Amino acid sequence: MSLYSTDTIFALASAPGRGGVQVIRLSGPAAGTALPALTRRPLPPPRRATLARLHDQAGEVFDQALVLWFPGPDSFTGEDVAELHLHGGRAVLAAASEALTAQGLRVAEPGEFSRRAFEAGKLDLTEAEAIADLVDAETAAQRRQALRQMEGALGALYEGWRHRLVRALAHLEADIDFPDEDLPHGLAPAVVPVLTGLYQEIGVHLADGHRGERLRDGFSIAILGAPNAGKSSLLNALARRDAAIVSSTAGTTRDVIEVNLDLGGFPVILADTAGLRDAADEIEREGIRRALARAERADLKLLVLDCSTWNIGDMAEATLALADGDALVVLNKRDLCTYVPSMVAGRTAIAVSAATGEGLADLLAALERIVGDRLMPGAAPSLTRARHRQALEDCRAALARALRADLPELAAEDVRLAARALGRITGRVDVEDLLDVIFRDFCIGK
Numbered sequence: 516m517s518l519y520s521t522d523t524i525f526a527l528a529s530a531p532g533r534g535g536v537q538v539i540r541l542s543g544p545a546a547g548t549a550l551p552a553l554t555r556r557p558l559p560p561p562r563r564a565t566l567a568r569l570h571d572q573a574g575e576v577f578d579q580a581l582v583l584w585f586p587g588p589d590s591f592t593g594e595d596v597a598e599l600h601l602h603g604g605r606a607v608l609a610a611a612s613e614a615l616t617a618q619g620l621r622v623a624e625p626g627e628f629s630r631r632a633f634e635a636g637k638l639d640l641t642e643a644e645a646i647a648d649l650v651d652a653e654t655a656a657q658r659r660q661a662l663r664q665m666e667g668a669l670g671a672l673y674e675g676w677r678h679r680l681v682r683a684l685a686h687l688e689a690d691i692d693f694p695d696e697d698l699p700h701g702l703a704p705a706v707v708p709v710l711t712g713l714y715q716e717i718g719v720h721l722a723d724g725h726r727g728e729r730l731r732d733g734f735s736i737a738i739l740g741a742p743n744a745g746k747s748s749l750l751n752a753l754a755r756r757d758a759a760i761v762s763s764t765a766g767t768t769r770d771v772i773e774v775n776l777d778l779g780g781f782p783v784i785l786a787d788t789a790g791l792r793d794a795a796d797e798i799e800r801e802g803i804r805r806a807l808a809r810a811e812r813a814d815l816k817l818l819v820l821d822c823s824t825w826n827i828g829d830m831a832e833a834t835l836a837l838a839d840g841d842a843l844v845v846l847n848k849r850d851l852c853t854y855v856p857s858m859v860a861g862r863t864a865i866a867v868s869a870a871t872g873e874g875l876a877d878l879l880a881a882l883e884r885i886v887g888d889r890l891m892p893g894a895a896p897s898l899t900r901a902r903h904r905q906a907l908e909d910c911r912a913a914l915a916r917a918l919r920a921d922l923p924e925l926a927a928e929d930v931r932l933a934a935r936a937l938g939r940i941t942g943r944v945d946v947e948d949l950l951d952v953i954f955r956d957f958c959i960g961k
């Protein structure tokens with residue numbers, strides 16, 4: 516099945532550069548000869564770390580390393596695997612890489628180890644995707660979601676559904692072979708509740724406010740407001756660093772500036788945007804266009820107002836009209852104001868000072884609540900990619916068609932398509948066309 520199984524691959528599994536210890540992994544049929552060629556000793560006992568001197572082609576020792584031997588199929592990839600735990604220096608890595616290449620091994624492509632593990636049946640596609648997500652996870656909630664998926668929770672949910680469909684299909688096919696003339700519909704009565712039940716369950720799973728996908732990608736917040744309201748100052752204060760330029764000249768920010776925040780374990784992408792006003796300057800107008808486009812895509816808008824301006828209510832109305840919909844109002848520069856309203860344009864406002872830090876804790880707590888509500892995982896595992904969503908929608912559409920079909924043959928065909936849509940998520944059916952796309956995004960060495 517695999518294009519690669521005759522090749523033996525190797526790659527650095529740890530991050531490149533100087534480091535205390537670095538790990539090179541080898542996988543494929545030649546792993547069991549490459550390792551003794553390096554150590555000039557027989558293979559060590561399986562899965563036991565063993566100290567060995569490693570030799571290059573000329574016989575020179577280039578490192579004293581720990582080596583590991585995992586004979587297939589009991590390895591990560593299911594193939595013969597060896598690991599070299601080397602001193603993490605450039606010259607050591609170069610010597611190891613040269614010695615392996617000289618033995619006919621080749622450098623692995625990104626994701627190739629995981630792809631081999633998938634092809635050997637060690638992982639389903641959702642588990643392989645979760646490995647990439649775990650490596651990319653930056654916050655605790657992202658890590659938990661990825662680990663849960665890596666341990667098979669999402670794959671098991673979809674496989675359970677697929678099995679129910681496969682059983683229903685067997686029912687339908689029996690009916691086609693031994694028709695019961697008295698049946699009013701195309702569907703055997705026992706099959707209808709299975710299909711409607713699944714149709715509903717998948718509907719509930721899909722109507723999750725995209726929490727799994729958002730948790731994976733980050734919840735996006737756009738800071739909007741008039742020029743000089745202190746948007747850049749607020750971004751810097753929340754990010755605790757000078758990410759955006761602050762100046763008393765109105766119209767300073769033109770491009771969208773983003774910073775990543777960890778709010779109580781949830782990933783947030785906070786974007787500073789150009790101040791909204793009727794600008795004469797061409798570049799500033801483009802900045803405003805980008806600000807509004809960014810706000811459109813944002814999961815939440817943070818409307819920043821300068822509380823020292825006299826027409827604050829009108830400002831709020833005007834900006835809210837531009838930003839339409841759901842926004843959190845922040846009154847900045849409270850250090851300059853003697854009176855701070857608690858409501859603006861009919862919304863509760865949070866008063867802060869980006870300059871002194873006053874009120875920032877309240878703002879952060881409010882944001883954490885909103886983000887937590889939108890991203891908090893439920894009892895069931897969440898879908899985490901557009902790919903999963905698309906396949907589930909295909910599955911549901913096929914179920915709806917099956918339920919409307921008036922011939923058992925047609926219903927059976929749609930149930931088969933519904934089951935196949937689920938099978939494509941886990942990789943149980945024809946997915947050859949998906950694999951390049953899925954594994955391309957992996958790190959080298961994964």
Ligand SMILES: Nc1nc2c(c(=O)[nH]1)N(C=O)[C@@H](CNc1ccc(C(=O)N[C@@H](CCC(=O)O)C(=O)O)cc1)CN2
Nearest residue numbers: 528538540583585588589590591592593598637646961
């Ligand atoms: N040194 C090292 N650390 C690592 C990895 C690795 O490949 N090498 N991993 C790589 O991502 C992760 C651990 N994942 C692994 C998953 C399965 C197997 C494995 O040998 N599986 C066999 C045997 C299972 C068993 O004995 O319980 C199997 O599935 O048959 C190894 C590592 C993280 N840490």
Ligand SMILES: Nc1nc2c(ncn2[C@@H]2O[C@H](COP(=O)(O)OP(=O)(O)OP(=O)(O)O)[C@@H](O)[C@H]2O)c(=O)[nH]1
Nearest residue numbers: 743744745746747748762766767768790848869870
């Ligand atoms: N006193 C006081 N001054 C502030 C506060 N926040 C910002 N400023 C000042 O207000 C001015 C504008 O701040 P910026 O953060 O650049 O404002 P902006 O909204 O990003 O402005 P544009 O990029 O022009 O849209 C600067 O001189 C800041 O130092 C605050 O909380 N209190």
